[in-house]
Amino acid sequence: MNVVSLEGLKAHYINELYGAIKTTRAVDNVSLDIRPNEILGIAGESGCGKTTLLKILSSTIKPPLKIVQGKAAFHFDGKEIEFGDEAKLDEHRWRTIAYIPQGSMHVLNPVRKIRHTFHDFLEHHVDIDRKELDRRITDYLQQLGLSAKVLNSYPHELSGGMKQRVIIGLATYLRPKLILCDEPTTALDVMVQRNIVQLLRRIQKEQGNTIVLVSHDLALHANITDRIAIMYAGKLVEIASTKQIFDRPLHPYTRLLINSLPSLDGTNELTGLSGQPPVLSDPPPGCRLHPRCPYVETRCRTEEPPLRTFGDRTAACFRISDGGECEY
Amino acid sequence: MKQFLLIYLAPRLVQYVVVIFIGVTVAFFAPRFSPVDPVESMMAKVEGLGMTMDPESVARMKESLKDLYGLGGSLPEQYLAFWKRAVTLDFGPSLTSFPTPVSALVKRSLPWTLGLLATALGISWLLGSFLGGVAGYFESRKWSKFLEAGAMMMYPIPYFISAIAMQILLAYVFPIFPVGGAYPFGTLPEFSLGFVLSILQHAILPGLSLVLIGMGWWFLSMKAMISRVVAEDYVTFAQAGGVSSRKILFSYAMRNAILPQVTSLFMAIGSVFSGAIITEVVFNYPGLGLLLRKAIATGDYSVIMGVIVMSIVAIASAVLILDLIYPLIDPRIRRK
Ligand SMILES: Nc1ncnc2c1ncn2[C@@H]1O[C@H](COP(=O)(O)OP(=O)(O)O)[C@@H](O)[C@H]1O
Numbered sequence: 001m002n003v004v005s006l007e008g009l010k011a012h013y014i015n016e017l018y019g020a021i022k023t024t025r026a027v028d029n030v031s032l033d034i035r036p037n038e039i040l041g042i043a044g045e046s047g048c049g050k051t052t053l054l055k056i057l058s059s060t061i062k063p064p065l066k067i068v069q070g071k072a073a074f075h076f077d078g079k080e081i082e083f084g085d086e087a088k089l090d091e092h093r094w095r096t097i098a099y100i101p102q103g104s105m106h107v108l109n110p111v112r113k114i115r116h117t118f119h120d121f122l123e124h125h126v127d128i129d130r131k132e133l134d135r136r137i138t139d140y141l142q143q144l145g146l147s148a149k150v151l152n153s154y155p156h157e158l159s160g161g162m163k164q165r166v167i168i169g170l171a172t173y174l175r176p177k178l179i180l181c182d183e184p185t186t187a188l189d190v191m192v193q194r195n196i197v198q199l200l201r202r203i204q205k206e207q208g209n210t211i212v213l214v215s216h217d218l219a220l221h222a223n224i225t226d227r228i229a230i231m232y233a234g235k236l237v238e239i240a241s242t243k244q245i246f247d248r249p250l251h252p253y254t255r256l257l258i259n260s261l262p263s264l265d266g267t268n269e270l271t272g273l274s275g276q277p278p279v280l281s282d283p284p285p286g287c288r289l290h291p292r293c294p295y296v297e298t299r300c301r302t303e304e305p306p307l308r309t310f311g312d313r314t315a316a317c318f319r320i321s322d323g324g325e326c327e328y
Numbered sequence: 329m330k331q332f333l334l335i336y337l338a339p340r341l342v343q344y345v346v347v348i349f350i351g352v353t354v355a356f357f358a359p360r361f362s363p364v365d366p367v368e369s370m371m372a373k374v375e376g377l378g379m380t381m382d383p384e385s386v387a388r389m390k391e392s393l394k395d396l397y398g399l400g401g402s403l404p405e406q407y408l409a410f411w412k413r414a415v416t417l418d419f420g421p422s423l424t425s426f427p428t429p430v431s432a433l434v435k436r437s438l439p440w441t442l443g444l445l446a447t448a449l450g451i452s453w454l455l456g457s458f459l460g461g462v463a464g465y466f467e468s469r470k471w472s473k474f475l476e477a478g479a480m481m482m483y484p485i486p487y488f489i490s491a492i493a494m495q496i497l498l499a500y501v502f503p504i505f506p507v508g509g510a511y512p513f514g515t516l517p518e519f520s521l522g523f524v525l526s527i528l529q530h531a532i533l534p535g536l537s538l539v540l541i542g543m544g545w546w547f548l549s550m551k552a553m554i555s556r557v558v559a560e561d562y563v564t565f566a567q568a569g570g571v572s573s574r575k576i577l578f579s580y581a582m583r584n585a586i587l588p589q590v591t592s593l594f595m596a597i598g599s600v601f602s603g604a605i606i607t608e609v610v611f612n613y614p615g616l617g618l619l620l621r622k623a624i625a626t627g628d629y630s631v632i633m634g635v636i637v638m639s640i641v642a643i644a645s646a647v648l649i650l651d652l653i654y655p656l657i658d659p660r661i662r663r664k
C-alpha cells in the first residue's frame with residue numbers, strides 16, 4: 001500500500017495586491033504515489049514548487065496557500081486519512097509524519113533551549129518523567145554525533161551542521177513512518193553536507209522510514225534516493241527510478257538538468273539550461289518548458305503534454321514514442 | 329563573566345556617559361544661541377509692571393539675574409558652572425516661584441507624573457501587547473478583526489481631542505470623576521486611606537485617557553510583529569510537529585514578538601520624565617508636564633533647564649537599563 005497518494009492536486013498562492021488577485025500556480029495537477037520505505041527525491045530548479053508540495057504533504061498549509069483541487073490521502077496502518085482532516089492528522093503529527101523545513105538556520109526557536117524544544121515536540125507522545133526523557137534524548141543525540149552539552153544550548157550557539165543534526169534528531173526520535181525533508185543540505189559546507197546525507201541514510205536503514213527528499217541538487221539525489229520525481233514550473237514532468245533517470249532520462253528537462261551537472265573529469269561543456277523558469281502567476285501555454293526547450297515542435301506551444309506511463313516510469317513530453325524512446 | 333563585563337558592559341557605560349555629556353552640552357549651548365535673552369526679557373517684564381528704576385539699580389538687578397541664571401562670567405566659566413548645577417541637581421531658585429529652588433519644584437511634581445504616567449504606561453503596554461499578540465495569532469477570527477478595527481479607529485484621533493472628549497463626557501455630562509487635579513482642592517496631602525482613595529479617583533480619568541491611546545499603539549505594533557513572527561520557519565516547524573497551540577502562541581510567537589516591544593517600552597519610560605504635557609494640562613494634574621508648561625509660559629529659565637537635564641539623564645538611564653536586562657530576555661545577545 002502506498003504511504004501517500006496524490007491525484008490531480010492543485011495548490012495555489014492566492015494573493016490580493018491593490019485589489020487585483022494574483023494566483024501563483026505553485027503546484028499544478030500533480031499526481032504521485034509515495035511507496036513504503038523508499039527515499040523519493042523531488043528535484044527541479046528553484047521556484048518550481050518543491051517546497052509548496054512538501055508544505056501540502058506536511059499539512060502546514062496556511063494562507064495565501066490553498067488547495068484548490070484534487071485528492072490526496074495518507075495510508076497509515078491500513079487506514080486512509082484524507083488531507084485536511086485535521087483532527088485525525090493531529091494524532092499523526094510527529095509520531096507518523098515528521099517535517100524538516102527548508103533552511104536549518106531558522107527552524108529552531110531562537111529563544112528556546114534545545115532541551116525545551118524537544119520537550120515541546122515530544123510531550124504528547126512519551127509518557128515518562130522529564131529526567132528519564134532527557135537521558136534518552138541525550139543518548140539519541142549522541143548516536144547522531146552530538147554531545148550532551150547541546151541539550152542545554154540555544155540554537156545560535158550551534159553550528160549549521162549541528163543545528164541540522166538536532167532537527168533531524170527531533171524529526172526521527174519517534175521513528176516516524178514518513179519524513180519530509182526540504183533541502184536538508186543547502187547552506188551547509190561540503191563536508192558537513194556529506195555527513196548529513198550519510199546520517200539520513202543510516203537512520204532510514206535502521207528505522208525503515210519513507211523519506212521524501214526535496215533538493216535542487218541532483219548530485220545529492222544520485223547519492224541517496226531510490227526514485228526521483230522531476231518537477232518543473234509546478235508540474236511533475238518525469239518520475240522514474242534514480243538509475244533510470246541518470247542512465248536514460250526521457251524528458252528533455254531531466255536531460256538538461258543532468259547536463260548542467262559538472263562532471264568529474266571536467267569534460268562536459270555545461271550544455272545545460274539557459275534562461276529562467278517561468279513566473280508561476282503567468283505560465284506559458286502548452287508545455288511549460290517550451291520557451292527553453294531545444295527540441296520544441298509546433299504543438300508543444302499550444303497543447304499541454306499529459307503524463308504518460310512507459311513500463312515502470314512516467315514522463316510528460318510529446319517527443320517520447322509510445323514505446324518509451326526519445327524521438328529527439 | 330569578566331569578559332562579558334568588559335565586552336558588553338564597558339562600551340555601554342561609555343556610551344551612557346557620552347550621551348549625557350552631549351545632551352547636557354547641547355542643553356547648555358542651545359539657549360545661548362537663541363535670540364531670546366532671559367535677563368532682558370525678565371527686565372522687560374519688570375518694567376512692564378510699571379516700575380521705574382534708576383540705571384544703577386537696573387545694572388545691579390541685571391547682574392543678580394545673570395547670577396541666578398548662571399549667565400555670569402565667561403562662556404567656559406558658565407559651562408563649568410552649568411555642569412556643577414547638573415551634577416548637584418541644583419538649578420538655583422525658580423524665578424516665578426522665587427525663592428523656591430527648582431529641585432524642590434521638581435521633587436514635588438515628579439511623584440505625580442511617575443505615579444500616573446508610569447502606571448498608565450505599564451497597564452497599556454501589558455494589555456496592548458497581550459491583546460495584540462493574541463489577535464495577531466488568531467488573525468482570521470472575527471473578534472480579532474473587531475479589536476483591530478477598534479484600535480485603528482482610536483489611533484488617528486489626536487490625543488488632546490480624545491482627552492478633552494473623555495473629560496467632558498465623564499466629568500461634566502456624567503460627573504463620575506473629578507474634572508482635574510490630583511487630590512481635592514484645598515486639602516493637604518496626608519497618608520490616610522481616604523486620601524489615597526481620592527488620589528486614585530482623581531487619577532482614573534487622566535489614566536484612562538493615557539491607557540486607551542497607548543493601548544491602541546501597543547496593540548497595533550504587537551499585532552504587526554506577530555504576523556511577521558507567525559510566518560517564521562520555527563513557527564511552521566512547531567505546527568508541523570504538533571506542538572500545542574497554547575505553547576506555540578506563548579513560547580514561540582509571543583516570546584519572540586515581545587522583544588522589540590520591550591525596547592519600545594524602555595524608550596517610552598525615558599520620556600515619562602519630561603511628563604505628559606497635554607494630559608497634565610487638560611486634567612490640571614500637578615506633574616512635571618504642567619510644571620514645564622508653566623515654566624515655558626512664564627519664561628522660568630531655571631525650571632526649563634532643570635527639567636531638560638533631568639529628562640536627558642532619565643532617557644539615557646532607561647537605555648542603559650534596557651541594555652543591561654536585554655541579555656536576560658534575548659539569549660542571542662549573551663554570547664556576542
Ligand atoms: N507565500 C507566497 N505567496 C505567493 N507566492 C509564493 C509564496 N511562497 C512561494 N511562492 C511562489 O510559489 C512558487 C513555488 O515556490 P516554492 O514552492 O518555494 O519553490 P521551490 O521550493 O521549488 O524553490 C514560486 O514561484 C514562489 O515565488
Ligand SMILES: [Mg+2]
Nearest residue numbers: 050051102183
Ligand atoms: Mg524550496
